[in-house]
Amino acid sequence: MCGIAGYLDFTRNLSDEYEKNYKIVKSMGNALTHRGPDSYGEYITNHAAFAHRRLVVIDPAGGAQPMKKKINGYEYVLVYNGELYNTDEIRNKLIHKGYQFFSTSDTEVVLTAYIEYGEKCVDEFNGIYGIAIWDPVKEACFLCRDRFGVKPLFYMQKDNQFLFASEIKGILANPEVSPVIDKYGLCEIFGLGPARTPGCGVYEGIHELKPGYAAYVDRNRSNIYCYWSLIAEEHTDNYEQTVEKTRFLLFDAIERQLVSDVPICTLLSGGVDSSIVSAVAANYQRKKGLTLDTYSFDFVDNKKYFKASNFQPSEDRPYVDIMVNAIRSNHKYLECETVKLAEYLKDAVLAKDLPGMADVDSSLFYFCREIKKNHTVCLSGECADEVFGGYPWFRDKEIYDRNAFPWSKNFDFRKEILDEDVLEQLPLEEYVNEQYENTLKLVAKLESDSKEVRRQREISYLNTAWFMTTLLDRKDRMTMASGLEVRVPFGDHRLIQYLYNVPWEYKYRRQEVKGLLRDSAKGILPDEVLYRKKSPYPKTYDPAYENLLKKTLKGILRDPDAPIHQLVNEARIEALMNQESDLGRPWFGQLMATPQMYAYLIEINFWLEHYDVQIKL
Structure with a gap:
């Protein structure tokens, strides 16, 4: 790249x-x-x-x-x-x-x-x-x-x-x-x-x-x-044909993206998506007499603080171990310390030129620096959840009935941290609603689509046009900041176009999340991994991280020259930081809750200061 x-x-x-x-x-x-x-x-x-x-x-x-x-x-x-x-x-x-x-x-x-x-x-x-x-x-x-x-x-x-x-x-x-x-x-x-x-x-x-x-x-x-957009078409393949074609398109995309004149590796979390990419890549490399290199991410002492939940049902490490043994890859476990996670928030802003996904960015920034020591190209399982319907909001009735971005449900949270005078000058809700409505106008549909199918297409399109591009944007900036190229086989346009018209009952075969993908991967993954419940990108559970963020943000709010004073409600933010930690109030998606909101504000202040951004209201 x-x-x-x-x-x-x-x-x-x-x-x-x-x-x-x-x-x-x-x-x-x-x-x-x-x-x-x-x-x-x-x-x-x-x-x-x-x-x-x-x-x-x-x-x-x-x-x-x-x-x-x-x-x-x-x-x-x-x-x-x-x-x-x-x-x-x-x-x-x-x-x-x-x-x-x-x-x-x-x-x-x-x-x-x-x-x-x-x-x-x-x-x-x-x-x-x-x-x-x-x-x-x-x-x-x-x-x-x-x-x-x-x-x-x-x-x-x-x-x-x-x-x-x-x-x-x-x-x-x-x-x-x-x-x-x-x-x-x-x-x-x-x-x-x-x-x-x-x-x-x-x-x-x-x-x-x-x-x-x-x-x-x-x-x-x-x-x-x-010059190109998704097309709505009748899906005429039966389920068995759909599985076969999905498998072909996905495996072909993975193998095409393994071409390189420099060392190549994969990111392996032990989840279904990255495990499929790694298994196909390992077979491809083995035919050339090579052993695939793989990497996994985690945080220091996470095992000590981890607690299973519906959101994060299991740790990654046991499943990574199963996959490494199955595909016989040369694997390296990478762990990030809490202090580095906070330190690299600024580097993540510099990589993106904007505030971003907080520690979701800074952790990837750190991990990519480590991978770059040995590799220039790697493959990732990014985009699978968007096109196979892996996120909870694909199945959330509230999302079907509510006209809003699925990953940003709590809009009041966003308004309450802003200064009241600033909030009066910003058409915040109107602007967000306008972007949402403009996106829906672009959704390709068929006249024969039922009301439910039309809404399914809308949710699918919102995810590919917004959420997926947000993650791809993050992936590009954090990886390329280290001169590391990451390829995303699930982002192959032929695969996404095909899946756009596949009925949702196929994608959720047997009422199983990503049932179609799992059926397409039978025979290349151990059953323990193939049927593992979805677990998102890892995050730290160490309370020291949130405490460090609070300390940093409180220091910023007490600095009279901090540029963020122009925009936020300091008293409200101070009150939030003095309350018990709230991991269940999302700012964005599944990975950004109240602690990540603190990190986001730290990034905003650094961005305004470092870039000397002029605010024009």
Whole structure:
């Protein structure tokens, strides 16, 4: 994976001020060095300036960027962050059309596919990507992002310039840009955060190219459009056929994503999702005479404090042990200390350029630093719960009857920590409700769908368009902050499109959560793992962590210069911290409750301070 950045300006010739523009675009690229620590490059032509930071995964010698390819006297230029999983198929088609290739990299395939197919090249791609291509014939730039937003891409239109970067920090590195947040950005932070509205960059003027979207920018306009979305179709396969096709699509996605010229590993929690990925990967590696490397996460002393609940029915370690023995992987158990979990909250903000999922982020940040010591690429079980219906809210009658985001039910909690004057100025509930309603308008449905099926499609779409992208955003930033590439086979667009139309009674076969997935994995997992109850991403149960957060937050609230004073109700937050711990009052999803809200506020204060964010109400 890599980092890309650049800008376009059709009102002047950038080559005329080469040194000035080189310095600017290099600075934008340097802000993304963590994404690509292996090499770098810049390119400036008449109306475009590109920068690239490379993490070498395939063809170290032949995949350097910005990549140039000359056809009929015109030089096309590409900067690309991502990975194609059908590189060989596309290359062979292009060879039959007469093209020559000078590397084995997917980068050259992406660029050549654009030269041949133009904007339609994305129809050929199976992969994860953020792409920018300078087209010298049309004097235009083509940008696109993968179908579910596994790889990020942000942009900003400012005066005569169109700026873009893999991360917001790349845009902020341009001297013409200042970090400003208006009332709508604050609605994102306090009303929806750590989720973001698709397409929203939170900072004023900064946008995200939505998953499945592309942009075509020339001297006349910036045309931003959707090139792919889920389609509602009749599902005609019986259950046995559905199991067979699901198994094929999933296993094929896993094997495609194991292609790498550098060491590869998997994340293994002992849950069904990561165990399937690891089992298929282990078999694939074994055929090549290799042993799969696997990693699991936990927290120091968690065994001492862990208490089983409906939310977290069991510890991971016993199931990890079963899987390691079954697939004979070379496994490493990673544990994070409470102090580091709190320390890395700031690093997580720097990785994301925004406050995020608190210790869910900081723990992953820590674990990825450890994995990177030995590996550059790993596979994860992310996205399975969103597409197979694994979360509790897929089965919650209240969610069916209530028009709200399923993972953010307690909206009053969000309002009560805000300063009353600020709350009066923010259209908080209206904004959140508008984003919810706008999302429902995009849900693909059939005329024949019953009321129940329509609502099922809505909940499914909300999860893929919002919750899944939030987790993918977290995964990308926390991993790439260490130069570690994580691939998500459950995010394969062919699999998600197929499952979108599979009846829910199939997904919950025998009234069993993810029954379809379990049936698709029969024969490759031990029964103890195959039928294990869902247990989410691990979190610390050590009371010392919450106490440390309270101490830190109280220190911030007593600092008269802390920027968060502009926004929050200090008395209310102090009162909460003086009460008994409340782990049952969720701020966001299953993993963020009251303690994580404290961490979120700590992150907000650090973010405002470090980025010198200007608040505009």
